[in-house]
Amino acid sequence: MRPPERWPLHPAPAATESLSSWLRRTASSYGMYSHQLLEHALGHRELSDAELDLNPPRYLLDELAKRTGLDQHRVQAMTMAGWVPWLFDSLTPAPDAYETYVHQFSVLLPPTRRQIYTPRKWLPWLAETRVLRGCRECLKSGPTILLFWQLPLMASCPVHRHRLETYEGHPADYIKWTTSAEDQRELPDSLFLMDRCTWQAIATGSVDLPRRSVHAGVWFRLLRTLLDELSAPQGRYGRQLEDVRRVWDHCGNPFRAGLHTWQPFETLHWTRQQQLLEAAAAAMEMIEAGSLTALGTSAHLLRPEPKAPISSGTPPGPPTARAGAQKQPTLDELWNTVTTTLDACITAAKTDPMVAKHLFDFAHYGCRSEESVRALKDAFAELQIPLDSLSQTKGKKPFA
Ligand SMILES: [Zn+2]
Incomplete structure (x- = not known):
């Protein structure tokens, strides 16, 4: 069998160029229109730009790959069909x-x-x-x-x-x-x-x-x-x-x-x-x-990652443990930091189920009875921190 004729001129396709555009540029290097290239060189009927770019016959794409020495996937990626299943589930409409x-x-x-x-x-x-x-x-x-x-x-x-x-x-x-x-x-x-x-x-x-x-x-x-x-x-x-x-x-x-x-x-x-x-x-x-x-x-x-003290799920270490040369904060300053952090956590927990979970886990640590867990849940409800959304997200009940 005779090997397919390789076209001497074939401009490299630009990244994400469409097939109709590339074929038009290839044809113009021979002083032709793309439909003439399709008909004379490949014996294929004329295809509209929309047909070329959507889902052209597979054998045509294979033939173009052979004629130009391009990888088949590269040729396919110039069409919408080449983007199934990433961008489209399928190009055949279905009821669901x-x-x-x-x-x-x-x-x-x-x-x-x-x-x-x-x-x-x-x-x-x-x-x-x-x-x-x-x-x-x-x-x-x-x-x-x-x-x-x-x-x-x-x-x-x-x-x-x-x-x-x-x-x-x-x-x-x-x-x-x-x-x-x-x-x-x-x-x-x-x-x-x-x-x-x-x-x-x-x-x-x-x-x-x-x-x-x-x-x-x-x-x-x-x-x-x-x-x-x-x-x-x-x-x-x-x-x-x-x-x-x-x-x-x-x-x-x-x-x-x-x-x-x-x-x-x-x-x-x-x-x-x-x-x-x-x-x-x-x-x-x-x-x-x-x-x-x-x-x-x-x-x-x-959403961005929750701030470190929350994402780690453990309370921050004592302030004296780091940067020993720094001035010791006063009790007022420490309390201010705690309340500011807690306010930020509560605000974040209202909209972010992961923060809500970490905050709940942290607070839950000290609960020893069902009654105290219930009281904690009530407190979360009062603060308008949704706990249900997480149980839906994970398909289980992490707070049970
Ligand atoms: Zn531009």
């Missing part, structure tokens, strides 16, 4: 796809508070109509289109710190920027930081969160969960309504991005999608700062 993807985690709201929707033919991040987006600065240096620009997964370019903008045309030949004035607002720091996490997920396969690094698949689902929670009907927020309103006030966008009836994020206009991404970024910032109540079972991933 929404629940599987969006309800696996919870951040702001307890899982039972959220309504499970079953939008038809739903796939995460993908809309039926393709929106062209790009970074104006990136496109100045060449017509390389990134696969992820097509998805409402992030709103900015991590290199140029610019918002992505919508356009019409093909950047190599003709481009008309169509961004509305409303979408040219300054990029908030929190959104830039969140987008940087998303880029980290794409580029490295994991994201460094305050407590630990999580797999990219977890990050994409956490983000999609937060977007769902922030667009939930008002009645679902219960006593957290004011908190959620503060998130929207913080980013200066209308409550629920102005939605009157529920719609999946993917079908919203880009302006609303950006508002929701801004709200998600603001919520993440506020959760990390401890200024937002987050009752979801995965909220702890977005």
